[in-house]
Amino acid sequence: MDLNYSAEEAAFRDEVRAWLSASLPLDLRQKVSSYAHLSKDDLMRWHRILAEKGWVAPAWPKEWGGTGWNLVQRYIFEEELGYAGAPPLIPFGLAMCAPVLLRFGTEAQKQRFLPRIYRGEDFWCQGYSEPGSGSDLASLKTKAVRQKDFYVVNGQKIWTTLAHYADWIFCLVRTDPNTGRRQEGISFLLMDMKAPGVTLRPLVLMDGAHEVNEVFFDDVKVPVENRVHEEGQGWTVAKYLLGYERMNTGRIGESKRQLAKLKEYSSSLKNDLRFRDRLSRLEVELMALEITNLRFLDRMRRTGQPPGADVSMLKIKGTEIQQMLTELMMQATDPAASDDFSVAVRKKYLSMRKTTIYAGSNEIQRNIIAKMTLGL
Amino acid sequence: MNFDYNEEQQLLADSVRRFLAKDYGFEARKKIVASAQGYSPQVWATFAQMGLTGLPFPAEFGGFGGGAIDLVNVMEAFGEALVVEPYLPTLMAGRAIARSPLAKSVLPAVIEGRMKLAFAHIEKGARYDLSKISTTARKSGDAWLLQGEKSAVLGAPMADKLVVSARTQNGIELFLVEKERVKALTTLDEMRAAELTLKATKAEPLGGDLELVEEITDFASALACAEAVGAMKFACDTTLEYLKTRKQFGVPIGTFQALQHRMVDMFIAQEQARSMACLACSKVDQSENAKQRARAVSAAKIKIADNARHVSQESVQLHGGMGMSEELKVSHTFRRLTVIAGQFGDADHHLARFAAL
Ligand SMILES: Cc1cc2nc3c(=O)[nH]c(=O)nc-3n(C[C@H](O)[C@H](O)[C@H](O)COP(=O)(O)OP(=O)(O)OC[C@H]3O[C@@H](n4cnc5c(N)ncnc54)[C@H](O)[C@@H]3O)c2cc1C
Numbered sequence: 001m002d003l004n005y006s007a008e009e010a011a012f013r014d015e016v017r018a019w020l021s022a023s024l025p026l027d028l029r030q031k032v033s034s035y036a037h038l039s040k041d042d043l044m045r046w047h048r049i050l051a052e053k054g055w056v057a058p059a060w061p062k063e064w065g066g067t068g069w070n071l072v073q074r075y076i077f078e079e080e081l082g083y084a085g086a087p088p089l090i091p092f093g094l095a096m097c098a099p100v101l102l103r104f105g106t107e108a109q110k111q112r113f114l115p116r117i118y119r120g121e122d123f124w125c126q127g128y129s130e131p132g133s134g135s136d137l138a139s140l141k142t143k144a145v146r147q148k149d150f151y152v153v154n155g156q157k158i159w160t161t162l163a164h165y166a167d168w169i170f171c172l173v174r175t176d177p178n179t180g181r182r183q184e185g186i187s188f189l190l191m192d193m194k195a196p197g198v199t200l201r202p203l204v205l206m207d208g209a210h211e212v213n214e215v216f217f218d219d220v221k222v223p224v225e226n227r228v229h230e231e232g233q234g235w236t237v238a239k240y241l242l243g244y245e246r247m248n249t250g251r252i253g254e255s256k257r258q259l260a261k262l263k264e265y266s267s268s269l270k271n272d273l274r275f276r277d278r279l280s281r282l283e284v285e286l287m288a289l290e291i292t293n294l295r296f297l298d299r300m301r302r303t304g305q306p307p308g309a310d311v312s313m314l315k316i317k318g319t320e321i322q323q324m325l326t327e328l329m330m331q332a333t334d335p336a337a338s339d340d341f342s343v344a345v346r347k348k349y350l351s352m353r354k355t356t357i358y359a360g361s362n363e364i365q366r367n368i369i370a371k372m373t374l375g376l
Numbered sequence: 377m378n379f380d381y382n383e384e385q386q387l388l389a390d391s392v393r394r395f396l397a398k399d400y401g402f403e404a405r406k407k408i409v410a411s412a413q414g415y416s417p418q419v420w421a422t423f424a425q426m427g428l429t430g431l432p433f434p435a436e437f438g439g440f441g442g443g444a445i446d447l448v449n450v451m452e453a454f455g456e457a458l459v460v461e462p463y464l465p466t467l468m469a470g471r472a473i474a475r476s477p478l479a480k481s482v483l484p485a486v487i488e489g490r491m492k493l494a495f496a497h498i499e500k501g502a503r504y505d506l507s508k509i510s511t512t513a514r515k516s517g518d519a520w521l522l523q524g525e526k527s528a529v530l531g532a533p534m535a536d537k538l539v540v541s542a543r544t545q546n547g548i549e550l551f552l553v554e555k556e557r558v559k560a561l562t563t564l565d566e567m568r569a570a571e572l573t574l575k576a577t578k579a580e581p582l583g584g585d586l587e588l589v590e591e592i593t594d595f596a597s598a599l600a601c602a603e604a605v606g607a608m609k610f611a612c613d614t615t616l617e618y619l620k621t622r623k624q625f626g627v628p629i630g631t632f633q634a635l636q637h638r639m640v641d642m643f644i645a646q647e648q649a650r651s652m653a654c655l656a657c658s659k660v661d662q663s664e665n666a667k668q669r670a671r672a673v674s675a676a677k678i679k680i681a682d683n684a685r686h687v688s689q690e691s692v693q694l695h696g697g698m699g700m701s702e703e704l705k706v707s708h709t710f711r712r713l714t715v716i717a718g719q720f721g722d723a724d725h726h727l728a729r730f731a732a733l
Contacts, residue, residue, distance in 0.1 A: 134696050136624035159697045205700045206707035212697075274724045335718055336500050336527035338561050338571065346564045350711065353692050354700050361696060363634060 003291065005076075012069075013076045020084040023049060032085045033261065035344040037209070040123070040165045046087045047120040057094050057118055061102065064110070065118045071301050075293075082253030090162065091245075093117040093124035097170050099244050100188065100237055104229040113168075113190070127157040127171035127191070127215060128238070134159075135364050137172070138182045138235065142217065144173040144189060146224070146231075151175070151189065153197075153220040159358070163200055163213040166193050172234050179232070186234035190226040197221075205354070207347040242360070243306055249315040249359065250293045251322060255286055258325045266332035275331065282324050289317045309372030312365035319355040319362065326352045379654070381449055388426065389449030395422060396457040402705045405458060414560065414568035415461045415534050423461065424489020432467055433474055437483040443661035444595060448602045448654060455606025458705070458712055460567050462492055462531030464603075468596045469493035469539035472550050476582035482537070482552070494535035494555075495596075496526040496572050497589060504721040506589055511574060513542035513551060513581075520581055522551060522574040532570035533560035540572075540579065541589060548586045551579035565715040566708065587666065594673040597720040598656035601673075601680045604716045605653045608646045608684065611691035611709050615639065618695055635694060642690050645683040652676035671733045674726040680716070681723035688713035 005013065028046055031038055050056035051065075058074050060066035069077065081089070089095075098117050101110050116122040133140040142155025153173055163169065169191050176185030191198070197220035202210045229237050262279065269275045296311050330349040333342040356362045370376040381389065400419065408416045423429055431446055433439025440446075454463065470486050470493055473479055485491040502508035511524025522542050532538060538553045556577075558570035619630030619639055629635055656676035663669035688710045692699035699706055717723070 129697070132623075134624065136626075139624070139626075204702040206692075206702050206710065208702070272724065274727060330714075331718075331722065331724075334500055334527075335503060335722075336498050338528055338569070343564075346714075349714070350564075350707075353689070353710075354697075356693060357696055357700065361693075363632075366634070 003294070005072075009072055009076065012073050013080060016077055016080045017084070019053070020080060020086065023053070024084055024086050025049075028087050029085045032087055034341060035348045038087050040162075043087055043090055043165075044120050044123070047089060050089070051119055056089070056120075057098065059095070060098060060114075060118075064098075064102070064114050071297055075297055079253030079256075082251055082255075083257050084253075085257055090123070092126050092161075092166075092170075093122060093168075096126060096241055096245070097124050097168075097190070100170070100228055100241055103240060104188075104237055106225075108225070109190075109228065122167045123162070123165045125160050125163045125166035125169045125193075125215075127160055127163075127169045129159045130156060131158050135361060137238070138186070140172055140174060140186065142171065142173045143177070144175050144187060144222070146175065149224050151187075151222045151224065151227070153189070153191070153217045153222055155217050157215040157217075159203070159212045160215045161212050163193070163215050164202065164210070169193055169198075169215065170228075172238055175231050175234075183235040185232050186238075187231050188228040188234040188237040189222050190228065191217075191220065191222050195220050195222070205351065207350040209347075209351065245359065250289055250318040252286070252290045252293060252318075255289075255318070255321050255325060258322070258329070259283060259286060262325060262329050262332065265329065269332060275328075278328060282321065282328065285317070285324075286321055289314070289321060292317070309368050312360075312368045315359065316362050316365050322355055323352050385446055385449060388428075388431075388446075389453060391426060392428070392450050393453045395426070396453055396459070400457045400459065402708075405460070409460060409566045413534060414562070419459075420461055420492065421489055423463065424487075428463070429466065429489050430487035433470060433483055433487055434479075437474065437479055438487045439474075439483070444598045444602075444657035445661050447599055448657050451599050451602035452606035452609065455603035455608075455712070456610045458566075458607065458610075458708055462494065462534055462567075464596050464599060465494040465529075465531030465535065466492050467599070468495035468592050469535075469537070471592050471595060472539045472582055472584055472588065473552065475584060475588065476550070476552075478552060478580060478582060491536045492531065492534055494529050494531040494538050495592070496529040496532065496538050496540045496553075497593075498527060498529075499525060500527045504725040506593060507548070507586055509541055509543055509548055511540065511542040513544050513549065513579065520551060520579045521576045522553065522579045523576060524574050526572040526574070528561075528563070528569045529572050530563070530567060530569045532558055532572060533568045538572070539582065540574065542574075542579075546585070548584075548589060550582040550584040550588070552582055553577055553579045563715065565712040590670070591660075591666070593720055594669055595660045597673050597677055598653070598660045600716055600719050601649070601653035601656050601676045604680045604684050604713065605646065605650045607709050607713050607716065608642075608649055608687045611687050611706060611713065612639075612642050612646050614706050614709075615642065615691045615694050618698075622696075629694075638690055638694060642687050645686050649680050649683040649687075652679040667733055671730060674721075674730040674733070677721055677726040678723050678730060681718070681726070684713040684717040688717075 028042055047056060057065050058067040058069050058077055062068045098114060101113055128137055130140050144151040144153045171189050171191055172186050173189055174185055175187040179185035197218040199216045201214040203212045203214060204210055293314055300307060326349045329345050333345050427440060430439040431442040435441045473482050513520050513522050522540060535555050538555050540551050540553050541548050542551055560568045560570055563569050619635060620628055622629050653676055656673045659669050659672035691706050692710050695706055698704055
C-alpha cells in the first residue's frame with residue numbers, strides 16, 4: 001500500500017496548479033474567498049476560460065471535448081479547482097445534462113446541445129423537485145400530454161437553482177399517469193426557458209439570497225425531439241445521473257482551502273483550547289474523508305465498476321464538514337464586528353445549511369446505505 | 377419548592393401572549409423588521425401599558441419591583457414571536473440607572489414607555505470578556521467626557537439615551553449619554569444595532585463598577601435564556617406540525633422512525649433548556665453571592681447555547697427545502713437562535729467561566 005500520488009500524478013497536479021495560479025483571475029479568486037455574490041457573468045467568464053484551455057469538461061469523451069484524463073487525474077483536477085478558490089462550475093449543463101445526452105441522447109441532440117454547453121453558450125437548470133415531490137421524486141406530477149409532434153406541459157417545479165439565469169431546463173415529467181409503478185410513465189424533457197407559458201417566481205433563502213426559484217409551466221409546447229431516451233423511461237435516466245453525481249460531493253479541495261483560511265482567520269483563538277480542539281477534530285475528519293474518497297476512487301479504477309451505494313457517505317461527510325467549517329468560521333468572527341466579511345461569514349453559515357438537504361438529503365443518503373449497502 | 381407561576385405572573389404572560397398572537401404574527405413582524413425604524417412604537421407603547429417596561433424596576437420610581445422570574449414567561453413569549461423591540465437593552469441600561477443617583481429623574485420616563493435605552497459596553501476585540509474595555513472617561517471642569525468606540529450596540533438606533541461604560545482612575549464606571557445620530561445596522565437576527573464613536577462626548581456619571589456590569593449581564597443572560605426557550609418551543613412545535621402534515625412516499629414523514637427520534641431529541645433539548653432558564657432566572661433574583669449567581673447563569677448559557685444550535689439546525693433540516701426559505705418563520709427562528717447562542721458569551725466562554733468558578 002502506498003498512499004502517495006505517483007510521480008506522474010504529482011506532476012499532473014503541479015501542472016494544473018501552475019496553470020490555475022496563472023489563469024484564475026484575481027478578482028474572481030477574491031470574490032470567492034470573501035464569500036461575495038458571483039454574478040452570471042462571473043460564473044460564465046470562468047467557464048469560458050476553462051473551455052478555451054480545453055479543461056471545462058474533462059469527463060466527456062474526447063471527441064466532444066473531454067481531456068482523456070483518468071479517474072485520478074480528474075479527481076486531482078477537481079480538488080485543485082476547489083483548492084485554488086475558483087468559482088464553481090455550474091453542474092446542470094456540464095455534469096448533468098451532458099452525461100445524460102452522451103448516454104441516452106440522439107446524435108442530433110448531442111450535436112445541437114453539447115457544443116453549446118461546452119462553450120458556455122447555454123445555461124442549464126435542473127427541474128426535478130416539485131412542491132409535493134422532494135425526497136419522493138417519483139411522485140412527481142408535472143404533466144406532459146402528447147399532441148402530434150409536441151408535448152404540452154403543465155405543472156410546477158420548485159427549488160430550481162439559477163433558473164433565473166437559465167436558457168434551458170431539463171425536466172422530469174409524467175407522460176403516462178396510469179402506470180402501475182410510479183417510476184414508470186416518467187419522461188425526461190429538454191425545455192426552452194423562453195418558450196411561451198414558462199414563468200418564474202424567485203424564492204429567497206434565509207441568507208437573503210435569490211438563487212432558487214419556482215418554475216411554472218402553463219401549456220408549454222415542447223417538441224417531441226426534445227425528449228431524451230424513450231417515452232416513459234425518464235426514471236432510468238434520472239437514476240443513471242444520480243450515480244454519476246454522488247462521486248463528486250466530497251469537495252475535499254474546497255474544504256481544504258476553507259480550513260486553511262479558517263486557521264489563518266482564527267489565529268487569535270489559537271490559545272483557546274476548546275476552539276483549537278474543534279478545529280483539529282474537523283481537520284482529522286477531513287483527512288479521513290480525503291482518504292476514504294481516494295479509496296473509492298482506487299476501487300473504481302481497479303474494478304472498472306461504477307461507484308457503489310456506499311459512496312453516499314462522501315455526500316454525508318463532505319457536507320457535514322462544509323457546514324462545520326462555516327460554523328467555526330462564524331465562531332471565529334468577532335461577535336462585535338459588523339464589517340462586510342464578518343457579515344458574509346455569518347450569512348454563509350445560514351446558506352450552508354442547504355447542503356445537507358439538497359442533492360438527496362443526508363437522511364435519504366443514509367437510507368440508501370442502509371438498504372443498498374447494509375441490506376437492512 | 378414550587379415551579380408554578382403565581383397568578384400575577386400568569387395573567388401578565390397570558391395578556392402578552394394574547395397581544396402577540398393578535399398583533400405580532402409573522403406578517404406583522406415582517407413589516408416591523410422592514411420599517412425604517414426597525415421596531416414598532418405602537419408595540420412599545422403596548423408593552424408599557426402592560427407594565428413590561430416597569431416590571432423589573434423599583435416601586436419608588438414607578439416600577440413593580442419584579443425580578444427575572446416574573447419575566448420568564450414573558451421572555452418565552454417574546455422568543456416564540458421573535459420580538460425585535462429593544463426590550464433587553466432597555467432593561468439592562470435601566471438596571472444601571474436604577475442603582476444611580478439619576479434613577480429618580482430618568483427611570484419614570486422609561487417605565488412609562490416614553491424613553492428607550494441601550495447598553496453600550498462591549499468593544500471590538502474583547503469577544504466576551506467584560507473587563508476588556510478601553511473607552512475612557514475624563515473630567516473636564518464639571519463635565520465628564522468620553523472617548524472610545526463601542527461595537528454592535530443593540531437597540532442604539534432607536535434608543536433615546538445610552539448607558540456607556542468607560543475607564544476612569546477607579547476602574548470601570550458607567551455613564552449616561554444622549555443618543556446622537558448613529559448609523560443603524562441590521563443584525564443577523566433582524567434587530568437594529570449601531571457602532572458608537574465617542575469623541576469628547578459629554579456624559580453624566582452613574583457610578584457603578586465591573587461587578588455591576590457583570591450583574592447586569594447575568595440578569596440579561598438569564599432573560600435571554602428564557603427567550604431562547606421560547607424560540608426553541610416555536611421551532612419544535614412547527615417542526616412537529618410539519619412532520620405530521622408533510623407527506624412523502626405516501627405517508628407523513630413523521631412516520632419515519634429516523635425522524636421520530638430526531639424530533640424526540642429536539643423536544644428533550646427544549647425541556648432541558650427550559651429547566652436551566654428557570655434556574656438562571658431564579659438565581660439572578662436570589663443568590664447568596666455573585667459566584668452562585670454566575671455559576672447558575674453560565675451553566676444555563678452553556679445548555680442553552682448547545683441546545684439552541686441543536687434545535688435550530690434540526691428544525692431546518694427536518695423541513696427539507698422549506699426550512700431554507702425566507703418565507704417560513706422557522707428560518708427566522710433559526711437566525712435568532714444562532715445569535716442567541718452567542719449573546720452575552722458563547723458556550724466556550726461560559727464553559728471557561730463555569731469551570732473557573
Ligand atoms: C438551496 C436548494 C437548491 C436546490 N436546487 C434544486 C434544483 O436545482 N433542482 C431540483 O430539482 N431540486 C433542487 N432542490 C430541491 C432538493 O433536491 C430537495 O429539497 C430535496 O430533495 C428534499 O426534498 P424536500 O425539500 O421536498 O424535503 P422532503 O422530502 O419533504 O423532506 C423533509 C425532511 O424529511 C426527510 N425525509 C424525507 N423522506 C425520508 C425518509 N424516507 N426517511 C427519513 N427521512 C426522510 C428529509 O431528509 C428532510 O429532512 C434544491 C433545494 C435547496 C434547498
